[in-house]
Amino acid sequence: MSKSEQRPNHPEAASPWVISTRELGRRPGGMRDYRRTVPAPAGFFLEVIGIPEGEPIELEVKLESASEGVFVSGTAHAVLVGECARCLEPIADEVTARLGELFAYPDSATEATTETDEVGHVVDDMIDTEQMVRDAVLLGLPLAPLCRPDCRGLCPECGERWADLEPNHSHETIDSRWASLQGMRGRLASAVADADPAENAERR
Known part of the structure; x- marks a missing residue:
């Protein structure tokens, strides 16, 4: 499919991840703050730790109008559950992921010179923040979470902690x-x- 044939997915207006930019306008320098609590969909999880499906994700974001699109910044905070990578004991933790991404206007140079999946998009004056938050959260998760820093794991002979x-x-x-x-x-x-x-x- 050529660049001209590619189209970003149309956001679902009813989705809690979707934010309208109509009140923001296109004049560079405009700003609006948003706070939302969004239930985590499936997939906010690595192998041994993540956000369970349906658990709340607290979003605090700022939308800033720029010449090429809308820049979205802020944080996503949620409680994590999983198991220790050494002893397999259940653990709980928290994650605060920092957000920062430009959502390009459909008639901008950024839109014309990048692939569809390389940048966010403003579609019908709406932006869908789910993929941005998902990427930031997954990057913020520990690859080998521990119940405590000095965890010795399991005895290799009997398998007990x-x-x-x-x-x-x-x-x-x-x-x-x-x-x-x-x-x-x-x-x-x-x-x-x-x-x-x-x-x-x-x-x-």
Whole structure:
């Protein structure tokens, strides 16, 4: 599809993510502030941590009119849930993602010289902030969240959390070079025990 054939998606006016720019106008320098609480859609989640679907995201944004479009800045704040990357214990945290993106006017140079998915767009005097917020939130999530900075994780032998084990917790380890000999010793002992009692008496 050529650049001229590409069209940005039309925003759903009823969506809480969509903000009208009509009151802002196109004169550079105009500003308006907005505060909204938006339920998180699916997908605001990395592998082990994120914002559960339906949980509130607090948006505080400022719209500024510029010659090329509308610049949106502000923050998105939400509570996170997940599990520790080391010990798998449930954890809770918060994220405050900083926002900053230009939404281009349909007749601007920015609109004409960029691909549809490279920049936000003003469509019928509306902007959809969901993708901008999603990108900022996901970039702000920790890749390996921890229940505490010094978490030691799980014991590799029994799988229990080190934090729940005694300080001297340990497991007997057998050198692999002797493991087969110990197995032979066990089988020999079992064979002797199962032998005929009379035969054992003669041997004594």
